[in-house]
Amino acid sequence: GGTARFFCSVSTAHDLTEAVSFAISKKLPIVVLGGGSNVLITGTEFSGLLIKIDIKGLEWKEEGETTELIAGAGENWDALVGVAVKRGLWGIENLSGIPGTVGAAPIQNIGAFGTEVKETLLWVEAFDPGTKELKRLSNEDCRFGYRDSFFKSFEGRSLIVTRVAFRLSKHGKP
Numbered sequence: 449g450g451t452a453r454f455f456c457s458v459s460t461a462h463d464l465t466e467a468v469s470f471a472i473s474k475k476l477p478i479v480v481l482g483g484g485s486n487v488l489i490t491g492t493e494f495s496g497l498l499i500k501i502d503i504k505g506l507e508w509k510e511e512g513e514t515t516e517l518i519a520g521a522g523e524n525w526d527a528l529v530g531v532a533v534k535r536g537l538w539g540i541e542n543l544s545g546i547p548g549t550v551g552a553a554p555i556q557n558i559g560a561f562g563t564e565v566k567e568t569l570l571w572v573e574a575f576d577p578g579t580k581e582l583k584r585l586s587n588e589d590c591r592f593g594y595r596d597s598f599f600k601s602f603e604g605r606s607l608i609v610t611r612v613a614f615r616l617s618k619h620g621k622p
Contacts, residue, residue: 452498485547521551538620551609566592574607
């Protein structure tokens with residue numbers, strides 16, 4: 449593949465704000481990279497800023513018969529599924545083996561074996577490069593469709609996912 453004139457890896461929303469501010473000040477185009485599992489790179493140089501989302505972290509909030517899981521967008525998706533399964537939580541187990549990061553899951557509305565991520569997703573936190581603010585989008589705001597979401601629309605495609613929250617069940621059926 450090619451090279452990027454500028455590259456950075458961001459591990460916090462603050463880092464992301466600084467990276468976007470740099471690109472705007474230099475009038476550089478921005479490309480956001482998750483895990484890179486669905487990316488083709490040409491042999492030419494990209495003259496803008498390539499931002500790798502490496503925001504990590506897992507938060508678990510017990511709520512009766514469910515658990516809210518909040519995950520950083522840079523977490524590996526399949527590893528997240530594995531951790532949830534080891535904790536005996538249900539809802540995303542059918543989505544094991546899908547490559548990519550947590551941040552890409554709502555963009556694509558990933559799915560497999562009769563399950564889609566929209567079925568457990570509570571909200572998505574996303575950075576708006578235009579306002580330099582974090583926004584929280586509900587499941588409904590994400591306008592999920594088959595392998596589709598608000599993030600693929602004209603209005604949503606500039607948003608950069610930073611965290612995602614899921615509601616998982618403590619009881620399930622294989």
